[in-house]
Amino acid sequence: MAKPTTQERRKQALRQRRAEEQREFDRVEAEYLYGDAVEALRSGDIPAADRFLKKALILDPSHAAAMERLAEIHDAAGHYAEALGYLQRVRKVETNPRAIYNIAILHRELGQAEKAVETMREFLSAIQGRREPEWQRLRSSAESFVKLIRPKPAREKPALPPVKSVVPAPLAPAPVPAVEILPEPPRATVQFFPTAAPAYANRGTLADYFLRRQWMELQMAQNFEDLLCLPSLHGVDAYSYQQETVRKVLRHFKGRALLADEVGLGKTIEACLVLKEYWMRGLVRKALVLTPPSLVSQWKGELIEKFGLPPVSPDGAEFRRDPPQFWKSAPLVVSSIAMARLDLHATSIAAVPWDMVIVDEAHCLKSRSSANWQLVDSLQKKFILMLTATPVENNLIELYNLITLLKPGLLATEPDFRKTYVTPGRPKAPRNPEQLRTMLGEVMIRNTRAAADVKLPRRIAASVPVTPSKTEEETYRRVSSFVAGRYRQPSGKQAPSGALDLMLRQAGSSPQALARSAAHALQEAKWVDAAGRRELEAIFDMAASVDESAKGIQLGKMLAARQSKTVVFTEFFPTLDHLRRVCEQHDVPYAFFNGELSRAEKDAAVAAFRDHARVLISTGAGGEGRNLQFADTIVNFDLPWNPMRIEQRVGRVHRIGQDHDVFVFNFCQTGSVEEQILRVLHDKINMFELVVGEMDAILGTLDDARDFAEIVMDLWISGSQTGDVAQSFEELARRLLDAKKHHIKVQELDEALFAHDFEV
Numbered sequence: 001m002a003k004p005t006t007q008e009r010r011k012q013a014l015r016q017r018r019a020e021e022q023r024e025f026d027r028v029e030a031e032y033l034y035g036d037a038v039e040a041l042r043s044g045d046i047p048a049a050d051r052f053l054k055k056a057l058i059l060d061p062s063h064a065a066a067m068e069r070l071a072e073i074h075d076a077a078g079h080y081a082e083a084l085g086y087l088q089r090v091r092k093v094e095t096n097p098r099a100i101y102n103i104a105i106l107h108r109e110l111g112q113a114e115k116a117v118e119t120m121r122e123f124l125s126a127i128q129g130r131r132e133p134e135w136q137r138l139r140s141s142a143e144s145f146v147k148l149i150r151p152k153p154a155r156e157k158p159a160l161p162p163v164k165s166v167v168p169a170p171l172a173p174a175p176v177p178a179v180e181i182l183p184e185p186p187r188a189t190v191q192f193f194p195t196a197a198p199a200y201a202n203r204g205t206l207a208d209y210f211l212r213r214q215w216m217e218l219q220m221a222q223n224f225e226d227l228l229c230l231p232s233l234h235g236v237d238a239y240s241y242q243q244e245t246v247r248k249v250l251r252h253f254k255g256r257a258l259l260a261d262e263v264g265l266g267k268t269i270e271a272c273l274v275l276k277e278y279w280m281r282g283l284v285r286k287a288l289v290l291t292p293p294s295l296v297s298q299w300k301g302e303l304i305e306k307f308g309l310p311p312v313s314p315d316g317a318e319f320r321r322d323p324p325q326f327w328k329s330a331p332l333v334v335s336s337i338a339m340a341r342l343d344l345h346a347t348s349i350a351a352v353p354w355d356m357v358i359v360d361e362a363h364c365l366k367s368r369s370s371a372n373w374q375l376v377d378s379l380q381k382k383f384i385l386m387l388t389a390t391p392v393e394n395n396l397i398e399l400y401n402l403i404t405l406l407k408p409g410l411l412a413t414e415p416d417f418r419k420t421y422v423t424p425g426r427p428k429a430p431r432n433p434e435q436l437r438t439m440l441g442e443v444m445i446r447n448t449r450a451a452a453d454v455k456l457p458r459r460i461a462a463s464v465p466v467t468p469s470k471t472e473e474e475t476y477r478r479v480s481s482f483v484a485g486r487y488r489q490p491s492g493k494q495a496p497s498g499a500l501d502l503m504l505r506q507a508g509s510s511p512q513a514l515a516r517s518a519a520h521a522l523q524e525a526k527w528v529d530a531a532g533r534r535e536l537e538a539i540f541d542m543a544a545s546v547d548e549s550a551k552g553i554q555l556g557k558m559l560a561a562r563q564s565k566t567v568v569f570t571e572f573f574p575t576l577d578h579l580r581r582v583c584e585q586h587d588v589p590y591a592f593f594n595g596e597l598s599r600a601e602k603d604a605a606v607a608a609f610r611d612h613a614r615v616l617i618s619t620g621a622g623g624e625g626r627n628l629q630f631a632d633t634i635v636n637f638d639l640p641w642n643p644m645r646i647e648q649r650v651g652r653v654h655r656i657g658q659d660h661d662v663f664v665f666n667f668c669q670t671g672s673v674e675e676q677i678l679r680v681l682h683d684k685i686n687m688f689e690l691v692v693g694e695m696d697a698i699l700g701t702l703d704d705a706r707d708f709a710e711i712v713m714d715l716w717i718s719g720s721q722t723g724d725v726a727q728s729f730e731e732l733a734r735r736l737l738d739a740k741k742h743h744i745k746v747q748e749l750d751e752a753l754f755a756h757d758f759e760v
Contacts, residue, residue, distance in 0.1 A: 024226075030060035030063050033056040033059070034053065034056045037050075041069070046073060049073065053073075062093040068086070068090060070082075070083075070086045071083040071084075071086035071087045074086065080106050101138055107119055121146060227277055233307060241265075242266055242270050242273065245445050249274050255274070257406065257445060261446060261447040262449050265447050267389070268298075271385050271387055276308075279309065283355070286353070286354055286355050287357070288352075290360065290375075291361065295644060296335070297707075298645075298648070300334050312330045314340075323348060328351075337364060340375060341375045350378040352380065354381045355382050356383040357376065357381040359385070363388045363390055365386065365401065384405065386405065388402075391754070392749055396422050399440075428749060462666070463683075464554065464665050464668070465668055465675060466667060469550055475542040475546075476507050476508075478535065480504065481720075483500045483503060483504050505571065509571060509638035511543040511546035512549075513572040513573075549578065551637065551669060555667065558665070559582070560586040562633065565614060566635060567635070567653060569618055569649050570637045571638055573619065579617040590616065591616045595619055629654075632653065633665070635665045636664070637667050642708050643699065644695070646687075676712075676725060680736065681736075684733040694743065711732065
């Protein structure tokens with residue numbers, strides 16, 4: 001058997017450490033639940049005490065005190081068998097003479113005299129030589145118990161009459177010794193369960209218990225050496241530099257920090273770790289995350305899937321009913337900063353006392369005259385994290401503005417800052433750089449790829465445009481025309497939000513997905529008039545007539561020719577079924593993954609892919625929370641309209657631990673929206689060659705209140721109306737290319753300014 005590699009040993013050690021941390025956290029939580037049960041018992045709320053104690057045993061199965069209390073509850077209710085079961089569990093985890101004594105009492109209650117006497121003798125043996133008053137009193141009662149409880153003698157078996165039948169008579173049952181129950185020792189002198197206080201309460205009063213619990217909570221809140229949140233995460237590889245970053249933010253920066261890691265090192269993960277840690281310790285109960293519009297869905301997905309924190313956004317019915325109340329009552333909100341800074345909302349948000357505020361792509365706060373800066377400055381915030389890979393873009397005053405939001409007064413006034421730290425005539429060149437670095441060291445962390453030793457193989461991408469069949473081409477044209485004619489219609493005639501762009505995205509995925517979409521619209525859509533229904537019926541008939549899509553045929557040939565482990569992504573369930581048939585037609589062994597599977601089923605699907613299947617066909621859920629670096633090929637059968645979703649898919653395979661070059665094949669139907677998206681992202685700005693995370697920074701400079709998918713939809717519709725779709729997308733390509741060039745220059749400036757002085 002091959003020896004484990006260093007990396008495997010490290011992973012195993014990390015897993016063991018996380019498991020131990022989880023066990024310790026569970027033990028502490030079990031103690032809290034036990035304390036709650038004690039209080040419930042004292043107040044007479046027996047059902048509540050029972051619930052608390054059983055929860056404590058789930059977290060800590062060896063919690064002997066909880067077992068004893070449950071036995072006491074069941075004994076009082078006359079449930080002697082249940083009480084006996086709990087006490088027998090106590091004996092397995094600790095040596096407890098009191099438990100042995102009470103087991104004997106329960107055996108007698110159940111009519112098991114011989115076991116009762118045998119167990120009580122065992123108790124007497126266990127306390128031999130012990131002279132404490134408690135044991136002296138119980139010894140006297142136990143000795144009386146042994147003398148008084150004795151089995152009755154068995155009666156003689158009567159003689160049987162002669163057997164006349166040839167059929168054997170049934171045998172008489174063996175006699176069972178009857179139990180003679182003599183008067184019970186008074187409970188006043190032999191109390192079932194002399195009351196035992198929790199071990200950590202030192203047998204004190206109720207006030208002592210609560211003081212002790214408060215002390216434990218304060219101790220946990222102040223000691224940030226051990227991160228409590230790590231065992232509760234799902235699909236997160238929290239690397240050592242990220243954990244150290246979190247500890248530094250918690251211990252030294254007191255929750256107010258500028259996270260300025262180079263792109264691709266996981267600033268989002270670090271911020272979420274800080275939030276989760278504070279949340280678990282009870283120090284944060286209301287938080288606001290402000291991001292560029294294109295990152296809202298990504299933040300929500302990360303918080304839900306990986307950190308178990310369910311956020312809300314100002315885009316649902318609850319928000320529309322009462323926006324001020326929404327901001328006030330929602331515990332965790334993820335919002336685009338473009339929406340939050342609107343006058344309609346800014347006042348309401350500023351009136352809320354937030355425990356934590358997180359600002360992603362914080363370079364949008366570099367001007368104090370901007371609405372973004374003024375919004376964040378107006379917020380009531382105990383903790384604040386600002387994330388940006390580029391703390392300085394144009395001049396050092398931008399850095400001053402950022403730090404002032406984190407720690408007002410650290411860099412004095414702006415005139416003082418200019419005089420002390422800015423070289424006259426050279427706004428990007430610091431004066432007294434060592435002193436400036438010392439000051440920034442109080443609020444800023446900047447990890448670099450070199451120090452973190454993050455090295456990844458190449459990522460090689462190719463667009464695969466596929467010419468559709470005549471039917472597919474005509475179907476797509478009719479769908480595009482149907483959508484364009486109803487997009488942004490006057491109120492009352494407009495389709496529900498997302499319905500039209502969803503239909504267009506499904507048309508770009510597969511005829512099967514489009515047929516499902518058209519059928520659903522025919523059944524549910526109240527906004528479709530008679531002419532629209534006729535058009536939808538024609539679209540449905542055309543889509544349903546396509547058995548094999550041109551993209552499916554092309555994919556089948558590719559999978560049959562390649563032997564590498566391949567993940568094929570789609571956004572839609574009908575397309576997923578189509579992909580299954582493609583694999584079966586070409587005898588390609590595959591595993592199947594989607595977000596509706598249980599966790600066990602998902603684990604089994606990934607294991608099947610790793611061990612024997614060549615292909616994993618998956619919905620977008622496979623792009624979240626699962627590490628698939630044992631594969632080396634990705635096929636985007638359809639293309640999300642959000643670049644961050646594409647990056648998430650690629651990141652499942654192209655990540656730390658990947659030893660091979662990763663190939664990314666992006667399928668698209670010619671003449672579709674997806675072809676234009678690929679032309680912009682792949683051909684113009686080479687998105688697939690960027691470092692993971694760079695696309696976030698580039699999109700953040702667009703300063704557009706619309707989501708990227710909404711920008712795409714607007715461009716497609718306007719281009720369709722003018723007859724020049726390519727020209728409409730050319731403007732977006734130019735904007736993104738300018739943003740990329742600016743990003744590269746800023747990176748060079750920040751690297752020169754900060755070098756390696758702010759790493760953990």
